Amino acid sequence: MQKRTIFSTGFAVVALLVFGGAAFSVFGGDHNSRLQEADEDTTTHYVVKSKSHPLLKTISIRHEFPQGVSAGLSKIEALALKSAGVEMEEIPRLHVTALVSAPKGRVSGRTSGRTAVPSDQTPWGIEKIYNNSAITSTNGGAGVDVAILDTGAYKAHVDLVNRIKDCKDFTNPRRAVVSGKCDDKNGHGTHVAGTIGADGSADGKGIYGIAPSANLWAYKVCGSNGSCWADDIAYAIRTAADNGAEIISMSLGADAPSLLIQDAVNYAVSKGVLVVAAAGNDGTDGVGSVDYPGAAANVIAVGAIDASEAVPYWSSVGVNDGDYIVEEGEVELGAPGVAVESTWNNGGYSVLSGTSMATPHISGLAAKLWQGSALATRSYLQDIAKLHDLAAVGDDALTGFGLPQVQ
Secondary structure, X not given: OOOOOOHHHHHHHHHHHHHOOOHHHHHOOOHHHHXXXXXXXXXXXEEEOOOOOHHHHHOOEEEEXXXXXXXXXXXXXXXXXXXXXOOEEEOOEEEEOOOOOOOOOOOOOOOOOOOOOOOOOOOHHHXXXXXXOOOOOOOOOOOOEEEEEEOOOOOOOOOOOOOEEEEEEOXXXXXXXXXXXXXXXXXXXXXXXXXXXXXXXXXXXXXXXXXXXXXXXXXXXXXXXXXXXXXXXXXXXXXXXXXXXXXXXXXXXXXXXXXXHHHHHHHHHHOOOXXXXXXXXXXXXXXXXXXXXXXXXXXXXXXXXXXXXXXXXXXXXXXOOOOOOOOOOOOOEEEEOOOEEEEOOOOOEEEEOOHHXXXXXXXXXXXXXXXXXXXXXXXXXXXXXXXXXXXXOOOEOOOEOOOOOOO
């Protein structure tokens, strides 16, 4: 049905009542051109629970969802819409789950070439997952597409340049999705990508990830400060599922669930995608601290261990009861997450800690051991994790089924 434009007079009356003579300054002019001067934090994202309200013509819509559309709005714009009777809801932020910051910055003027070598080509976490402290390289993951929803990736890194096959930015304030761009101004996403699939580079001097033949999709959903809007994440999940990803890896989380993200996860799972996410860094003092979306029962939540297989004090605790049945709020697997070395966004390498670092070990292992379907792969990871149980018998609250390793 064609949208009509008879709303303008009525809206102007409402806006005049709210803002005096500022009715036309709220939405007047080119909304997109104003956003060009905005950074990622100048607007708040909202779900507008309508796809046909006439006022949708006055805002810059970011993404379309089954329950409505999302938009980044200033405080004035949001107030004007609410005053006009538009049903809307503020969208929450999530954050990446690394604990330790590393040096920032790129090497200016460089587009390719080696600028550094890692301290260890197969770091301890890789060796732990491979159950072999003597390995000098890794293998596996051919034909498996892994979508990494994070801060982007430095796709020219010599250890990733042949692995990053898709690159999209979901954070741009002017366009919903920008293909071919995923600049990582934080470093977190580049680090995660390296753990999953760094291939040592053509010169053989680089670092190796778990599945160095996997196809990596760098989907930028978080800004340079590591903060991520739930609508950008949800839309990226749906995009990955529609594009045929086998695995979605998310080293991010929040204390409370997002309906947009959970609906997107349900959609992806229904299309045969295996979803892996960080358990969070909320500490071992209390039970039930697993972050969302990892806390959802249809997502693999990954807790952290150190080199001695102990659980660090900051890794989140699940509500597991030892019955080997995954339910909401439970940790499913444990993986290396302390002092993990991987690729960095200056072309070199960096060491980080967090369940952010544990998650890509599992995502990479899932790619290496892909069993033909998400269901079969998840079941297989659980089975081999039982062979290396790390804590109490059963799926415990710290590391779930245990540490899955290459057999």
